[in-house]
Amino acid sequence: xxxxxxxxxxxxxxxxxxxxxxxxxxxxxxxxxxxxxxxxxxxxxxxxxxxxxxxxxxxxxxxxxxxxxxxxxxxxxxxxxxxxxxxxxxxxxxxxxxxxxxxxxxxxxxxxxxxxxxxxxxxxxxxxxxxxxxxxx
Numbered sequence: 001x002x003x004x005x006x007x008x009x010x011x012x013x014x015x016x017x018x019x020x021x022x023x024x025x026x027x028x029x030x031x032x033x034x035x036x037x038x039x040x041x042x043x044x045x046x047x048x049x050x051x052x053x054x055x056x057x058x059x060x061x062x063x064x065x066x067x068x069x070x071x072x073x074x075x076x077x078x079x080x081x082x083x084x085x086x087x088x089x090x091x092x093x094x095x096x097x098x099x100x101x102x103x104x105x106x107x108x109x110x111x112x113x114x115x116x117x118x119x120x121x122x123x124x125x126x127x128x129x130x131x132x133x134x135x136x137x
Contacts, residue, residue: 001034001035001073002018002019002020002035002073003018003019003020003021003022003033003034003035003073003074003075004017004073004074004075005017005018005019005051005074005075006074006075006077007049007061007063007077007079007082008076008077008079009079009080009081009082010080010081014061014079014082014083014084015051015059015061015084017053018053019051019052019053019075020034020035020052020053020054020055021034021051021052022049022050022052022075023049023050024042024044024049024063024068024077025044025045025046025047025048025049025063025128026042026043026044026045026068027042027043027044027045028042031068033075035073036073037073038070039070039071039072040069040070041067041068041069041070042067042068043065043066043067044063044065044066044067044068044077044079045065045124046063046064046065046121046124046125046128047062047063047124047128047131048060048061048062048063048085048128048131048132049062049063049077059084059085059086060084060085060131060132060133060134061082061083061084061132062082062083062084062088062125062128062129062132063077063079063081063082063128064079064080064081064082064128065080066078066079066080067079083129083132084132085132085133085134088129088132088133089133090130090133090134093126093129093130093132093133093135094130096129096130097123097126097127097130097135099126100119100122100123100125101123103119103123104119104120104122104123106119107119107120
């Protein structure tokens with residue numbers, strides 16, 4: 001039973017199509033959704049969502065946190081930001097991830113809580129983008 005999946009960011013709709021399955025980065029771990037799923041509302045973490053468009057095609061989408069609602073075989077995902085993996089330059093994402101790792105290391109040593117939180121957020125975002133682009137992290 002196919003799902004209707006919509007991924008909506010403040011500036012555009014990233015995905016609006018049918019899918020066989022969706023795997024979401026919820027705040028409590030990975031969450032799979034198939035047709036006939038019980039209604040629910042969940043918070044999403046920064047991470048990679050995977051959409052199975054057909055039997056053999058998985059499409060990664062980097063999500064920057066938000067919420068997902070599942071109801072009557074419709075999955076509506078409202079996020080702070082999102083990018084399809086095929087639109088992300090893999091090398092650029094790798095460089096950004098490496099820089100974020102270095103920033104995170106410096107923030108750990110600095111002792112500044114504000115700097116640590118900022119570096120953690122940047123690391124999660126860059127990791128999600130790199131993973132969606134096909135990088136192995």
